[in-house]
Amino acid sequence: MTTYDILIIGAGPGGYVAAIRAAQLGFKTAVVDREHLGGICLNWGCIPTKALLRSAEIFHYMQHAGDYGLSVQGAGFDIGKVVQRSRGVSGRLNGGVGMLLKKNKVDVIWGEASIEAAPKGNQPGTVAVKETKRAEPPKGALAAGSYQAKNIIVATGARPRALPGIEPDKKLIWTYYEAMVPPAMPKSLLVMGSGAIGIEFASFYRTMGAEVTVVEVMPQILPVEDAEIAALARKRFEKQGIKILTGTKVVKVDKGADSITATLDDGKGGTSTITADRLISAVGVVCNVEGIGLEALGVRIERGVVVTDGLGRTNVPGIFAIGDVAGPPMLAHKAEHEGVICVETIKGLHTHPMDKGMIPGCTYCHPQIASVGLTEGKAKEQGFDVKVGRFQFVGNGKAIALGEPEGMVKTIFEKTSGRLLGAHMIGAEVTELIQGYVVAMNLETTEEELMHTVFPHPTLSEMMHESVLDAYGRVIHM
Template sequence: MSDPYDVLIIGAGPGGYVTAIRAAQLGFRTAVVDREHLGGICLNWGCIPTKALLRSAEIFHYLQHAKEYGLSAEGVSFDTAAIVKRSRGVSGRLNGGVGMLLKKNKVDVIWGEARIEAAPKGTTPGRVAVAQTTRAEAPKGAKGPGAYAAKHIIVATGARPRVIPGIEPDKRQIWTYYEAMVPETMPKSLLVMGSGAIGIEFASFYRTMGAEVTVVELLPQILPVEDAEIAALARKRFEKQGIRILTGAKVTTVAKGQDGVTATVEADGKAQTITAEKLISAVGVVGNIENLGLEALGVTIERGLVATDGLGRTAVPGIYAIGDVAGPPMLAHKAEHEGVLCIETIKGLPTHPMDKGKIPGCTYCQPQIASVGLTEAKAKEQGFDVRVGRFPFMGNGKAIALGEPDGLIKTVFDRKTGQLLGAHMVGAEVTELIQGYVVAMQLETTEEDLMHTVFPHPTLSEMMHESVLDAYGRVIHV
């Protein structure tokens, strides 16, 4: 067994590699173990490559509507293989960048399947056995299988797609997001199970590229975590684009044929059949907790996830968990911040659990959706007397100039204190706008502060100002 590390992190996704870099900055001798790819699912099969696909779809959309901008584009078409190649290239470039960052910060990379063999006790390091992996070739310079010791072990193994019994992905006709990101050809028709961020982004991408798309959602509302008003507006836009949406509906059976799948869908006590070339299962994710040795060591597992105290600490001293495997919201930026809090706690720096109510969520469909904090309904459920402001994109000069007049920005305030409780948006570039409200909430900004903030003109951000003004009867441009 090699000399013990101060910190050994299992998983090199956004949470894992960011934690490793911060650990190195704090002077810890650090290693990170992975079995498949630096950067994790987000960089390789999630956040980043999907945005590359959606960017191709966005440009294709604009080319198809060039006349609306006084331009001419004839014979517009696309090359599926080239679109996928660009997406994979973007991921590959960033994957290499993670490796360079780890090397720059003198973090050791260990390649293989990790299992914790003993919990740390006092000053005795914990032991991690790393076995050979067949999932991917080790990056240059990585250490291989063996026994490693560490004073602190952080589990950052992420999550994988949830599988519904009887509708198991087969990589050919029933896809997860893995297969949906690398189509050999564009399907002519598609059935999407689930209308969360993953399902809606793929529905948006494939519809823009010409597929007939049906989305089936079990709950009464698409985008279930979003404000109901925002979700309803988004649904209208999706349906206008030709996406068929069934809510309060459940796929009960799926039969595979030679040319596609036939799904039985139940809604309102009635059953119907939907036939499509491909089916994407986007019904959530489950934590990667198997074969790590956690339960045998006494680590508490709740609903398939590792229980922590909000600073990454598990029930077993010296073992920590961050990111998706430690619970929702399952977002890369949450994992990164959680990892920094965890390692700074280990260092003894002053820390406190992050306020998950201030973590923004973004969906990169067309139109984009972004939010932070409480929805109007949740605020009322929690007993707040609310003031709600709204401002439509059609009242904003920049939005009209961009040819993007459809959208809404909504703000929710506590009537008594002026506290910003939540902000919710649908429309062009709202994923870039939401951070303004996140900063405001973090700084405990009130409505008065926001009303007296000067926003630049002409920008989409002016609508953020107007939404606040509207909550207090002072809106100008509607």
């Protein structure tokens, strides 16, 4: 029976990055997967949705070519080719992950894994891998069987949450899987949930011409975002023709031959119905903790999440957990960094838990939204005396030249120390800009240092500078 230093269950962003880092540190490493290298993010999440949204963005500019002095006749699209491009992008990156694992001499074992015995003392643990019929194994993958490992990392990710009575059926009620590969463009769409996934699909389908309604049970769309940014986003979405119903719950869905009719509760005692061709369920995810053998081994699970110490260690020695299965925020970049921390902890290197308050979040709708740190509301709830700066895109030369004058950069500082508590943005390319503030927060940069930083002109990044200046009454271009 082959014995590994580290065996990782799940080849998503957390799993494959952990595997590569383990190999770099000299560990004999294997990763087990049952369906696709790169996980949900690369195959059915982050990457293919961005490819779809890029097609929508270009289509939007084609429709507004006149705003740039250009002329486009008969702009249209072939949804089959749009989807084909998206799948091609995922396929290319999927193959890239396989090459990286091979380059780093990481074994890929193909099948469904369960832990039969945890490592104990000098005795390695045992992982049983059963054959899978979900997908063909990549070239060179090892077959199902029993394997031993001194350390076992669970990186099994999460799946879409299904609400009772509104379970996805792949035809009329979709999850993100079906929403990414529509056989035809629906004329109308109901999106249940206004988090990043729901809003990105609402943005894509609306830009491509569908009538879209978003239903959110919370009083604010994009519930984790700063309230001011979310309010601006709502105005932009509604201007684009997206209908938004907040404080509203879908309580029943009746299926027709080729449409659904949803009954809505407005939270005030009133009900209404809405009919649409399709419904996208985007009400969160459920961690994949079942069927791995965790319960039998006594691994602590709370609220569907594997409990860890911040360094990936569970309460059972030799068993670790990273990524979505280890709890929020359920983001690929969090999983990747968590995987590195976990493996370096196993190696005995000096590590420290990730500060989740410094993990950026990005939503790739139109306009884009990005944030890091505390919202203004959360900062005040935590007792901080804050200074808040804002700068509108309309005051930035690059934004105007791009034809993107709508948006805002917002920064939040602790008044006395000048500590940057949070940054929140809406507008063109803010998903690229946010990392500047992430770096600043990690370096414990103060407002004074940001004020004295020179930003290049003309760039959108100048608005980051101006927002800081505004917090202290020194804004120049507004």
